[in-house]
Amino acid sequence: MDILTGKRTFSSLRPLDLSLCTKQQITDYFNNSYDLNESIFLGLKDETVFYKCPDRLRLPLVFYYGHTAAVYVNKLMLVGLIKERINLDFETIFETGVDEMSWDDTENYRMGGSYKWPAMSKVVEYRRAVRNLILKVIEDTPLVLPVTMESPWWALMMGMEHERIHLETSSVLIRQLPKDMVECPEGYKYGPLKTIRSCNKWLRIKELENVSQNKPADFPSYGWDNEYGEVVCNVPPFEASQFLTTNAAFLEFVERGGYMSQDLWTEEGWMWVQYRQARHPSFWVCDQGCKSGCGADLASYSHCKLNFGQLNEVKNGLERHKKAKHSNYKLRVMFNDVDMPWDWPVEVNYHEAKAFCKWKGQGYRLPIEAEHHAMRGPQLPTLAGTASDIIFQEEINANLNLQYGSSTPVNMFPPTKAGFYDVFGNTWEWMEDHFNGLDCFNSHFLYDDFSSPCFDGKHNVILGGSWISTGDAASRFGRYAFRRHFFQHSGFRLARSLTEKVDLPARVVDTEVFVLGSGVQANKPCLDSDLQVVHVKSTHAAYNLDTLEALEGILELEFGYRESFAAVVADLCKNYCSFFHVSTSSAVHLGSATGRGSFELSKHFCRVLGVETCGRLIDAAMRLKAERYILYKGAKEIRIGDKYNLDRIVFKQLTWIPNEVDSHDLVLITHLDRVQNPKAWLVRLWEITKPKGIVVIASKDGNWDKKKLNHHLCHRLKCISSQEVPFEDASGEGTATVTVWRHK
Incomplete structure (x- = not known):
């Protein structure tokens, strides 16, 4: 069946300048957001795949196809831009997604039990109705510029940027599906596999004073609540790797038994390794029949060639992985397995990145948020308006905005003025900081729980965007976060402090968070004891009240x-x-x-x-x-x-x-x-x-x-x-x- 309510596209427009955008530009950006999200589902071979669970901690893909349309309706109702709903049942079942709060959550099905999702024909019809409704809203609603947080138009901007976030979410899930359920759509283009190999040098940054992390409240682009407010700090001298850690660099960690050495992992990380029986990064493909994380009737599927039932013959792959040759590894990109692109950044979760740091030796760690800002080098001041933000610039010299449908070699795009490559784009970068609101954080009434439930000390910051990041996610101001076990298009680079007993301005949430059904869980910083970090209270009011x-x-x-x-x-x-x-x-x-x-x-x-x-x-x-x-x-x-x-x-x-x-x-x-x-x-x-x-x-x-x-x-x-x-x-x-x- 045809799942498109618009046109096929894998090309993204730049975001809207809210100080001067026209109705035509808003219409174009809305259509492009809607089209992009639908087009990524063209990679599913048939309608039945929409009802599969690529990840046992997530919902079937039909939910993500319908979800973004329902959010538009729900937000526009709140500001009165529409007076009547289209389909309350759909706007209920497709309303709320899943940020699993533990790596061992039980299988997720809506409304309890095995939920019967609506027919795809009905969901496509619903998306078409929502598209037509929003186009009419744009046409009929007076546009007063600039569009600010107080404007009803902010709800529409929120819907478009939310849609673009789910372009990333859905792509990760589709990438986890069995290969015989997907095919590469026409017009989808992967990045080059190889480039000239370069040594990953260490670059030093001298001490910097008054490094600011914030987005001005009057900046003329849409922003999520956690971007506003401000933190200003001094950044002690440090050094970091010029490039993101590549698949080639991570291979040695795998071949030397990194996934079997408990001493390299945090307590939480080792529990995740045992639970997932992880032996290599999730998108690497070997011939050992490794356990996948798929759910429901895909639970027995293995991306790694052998049938899951044959695992006993190789003792869960432990012994054979010790002897595995790197030539045996391939990489699962969106819709295909390809020869391992060793010069691409490795994509791992926080636990894997931290274990690699520990394996490298004393003092190795991930960067912190303030250091990431330092690695960007000099940028245009925000007073210059949208010209100061990379995603608005005429030439985006980074693997952002779907220039490619995959990662690219880590030295393909030029470095920042500070000398670091892929600070923006290619993959998200894991930070040591816990996710939290900046000083003077305020949520927005249209989406009060977008960020704040994640201010629990269990979510780590990711910065910089990935190859599929568009809109706000590709902005210099974008601050996102996931649970440490979470799979995303995320990688990392190494960092080291240059002085002993350093006061590192890494922000660590020390509020005790009570989780219903689990109580209060330990939440220790994952940094060496000689590094003093900044302990902060959660900026989520409910967590501080819940003592x-x-x-x-x-x-x-x-x-x-x-x-x-x-x-x-x-x-x-x-x-x-x-x-x-x-x-x-x-x-x-x-x-x-x-x-x-x-x-x-x-x-x-x-x-x-x-x-x-x-x-x-x-x-x-x-x-x-x-x-x-x-x-x-x-x-x-x-x-x-x-x-x-x-x-x-x-x-x-x-x-x-x-x-x-x-x-x-x-x-x-x-x-x-x-x-x-x-x-x-x-x-x-x-x-x-x-x-x-x-x-x-x-x-x-x-x-x-x-x-x-x-x-x-x-x-x-x-x-x-x-x-x-x-x-x-x-x-x-x-x-x-x-x-x-x-x-x-």
């Missing part, structure tokens, strides 16, 4: 007082529904904390959904529901007895309001004082409220009165009541501000 002390305090406040804030507000909700003649079929409590409010609502509502952002709090609520009691502060006990209808309650940890929340007769929100971006929680309240239903907004601090809320709530919600109500807490009696809003 053991906070849990114990909230349990005390919710269950230690008969007229607690949660109990009083829940009782008010019952009265409001009675007074305003609202059905009691279903309620959702946003900010359910440890559950008292949701438990109280279960006495009056047939279905109750409790939504909470903090892991410890939702864990406590779930334990109380399951066991009816909980111990805290060592010996104190809470018991909830039989007065609640626990079978009516479902608790979910969510970082925003996705479509799966559905719509309810009552929407209660009580956590605006402790979320990162209150507007992100307010802007969708109208859509999750049934017609004639009500929204109840309660705050203990008095900050959220009718006047302030009117600035953020959709015009479809009308205030019908506002009052101050007393409640009990540790200081005696407090007063809450409670407003009620009717869905028109």
Whole structure:
């Protein structure tokens, strides 16, 4: 079947200058983004491949084909550029992707169990409808320049850049499929395999002061939230390899048993090696029948020639890999196996890069984010506008923007003025820094959880873009990150500090993050002990609030007082529904904390959904529901007895309001004082409220009165009541501000 709703292309336009772009340029960039993403799927041989799982930690490819279209609709609804949805079912099942939070996650299927995905013909039809809708939005909506974060047009820019991110995501997944399921599409061009071999020299950078990492808020291009803010630091003298580490350089590590030497790996890295039975980089192909990471009915597939069932004959390849000749290795590029291009950069995850550093010897490490900025050398100041950004320049002297459909030799493109090759493009580069917001980080209400859930100390920064990076991902300001086990088109170069006991401005998140189902996991810096790093708190508000002390305090406040804030507000909700003649079929409590409010609502509502952002709090609520009691502060006990209808309650940890929340007769929100971006929680309240239903907004601090809320709530919600109500807490009696809003 034809999966294209536009035209085939593997050529990318440059991004939009938001200070002077025209409607025609916006139309062209949108079509190009949409076309590129669809064209990458032309490499699938038939419709059945869309339902395969190339990676057992990811979803089937049909999800990624439909996902970006659904995100356009969801974001444009938030800013009012469209008034009606196209297909709510599709905008729910295709809404949220997967950033697996562990390398040993169970097989991922949406909605629990083995989900039946819609027919491809329906998904293609949906993408076509979304394309036509957006083209009409561009045509009909007045364009006011410059387009800024406050403009409704920002939502459309967000959709286009999100689409380009998934061009990379889908390409990695397609690259993991069995070869007989893919074919190289017409017009797709790989890079040259060979070049003149060069020695990988070490280049020195002297100490630099006031190295700045930031994107100005008024820079005239789209940016993701984590790019804004600023960090300024001094960079101690260091040296780094001129080129990215090549396949040829990594070969020696493989042949000398690097994947079998536990002492070279971090604890987390070695667990990953054992789990994946990794013996070489994931896109290398040998003849040993190595285990693949495919899922579902592809779980037994091996990219490495032999049938998976023959592994026992070669003892998982361990002995034979010790003797493997490099001539046996090939490389899986997007759609083919090719003779190993030894001059291309090796593509590995963070664990593999760190093990290579350890194998090289004392002092070897990966660069840090500030050093990457230093290796770029002098650049035009940002006051020059888009001309200062490589992706906007007339001649892009880097393997970026899909000039090729693969990596290229590491010395093919010219170096930066500091002498380093492929600082931009070819492959992403792993950094030592944990991903975190810059100082003064603020999320955007349209995508509050784009970056912040990854500020957990488990995600490392990647910089520079890859051969398939386009748009913002190829920008000098682009900051991205993945879990350390993650496969991407990512490589690395080596770095060393030039002084002992150096204070290295690597930013390491030291906030303890509680993961539901796993608790708090160890999170040690992976650097030599003689390097002093910068320990920082996560810039994600929920992680800093989600402490053991906070849990114990909230349990005390919710269950230690008969007229607690949660109990009083829940009782008010019952009265409001009675007074305003609202059905009691279903309620959702946003900010359910440890559950008292949701438990109280279960006495009056047939279905109750409790939504909470903090892991410890939702864990406590779930334990109380399951066991009816909980111990805290060592010996104190809470018991909830039989007065609640626990079978009516479902608790979910969510970082925003996705479509799966559905719509309810009552929407209660009580956590605006402790979320990162209150507007992100307010802007969708109208859509999750049934017609004639009500929204109840309660705050203990008095900050959220009718006047302030009117600035953020959709015009479809009308205030019908506002009052101050007393409640009990540790200081005696407090007063809450409670407003009620009717869905028109």
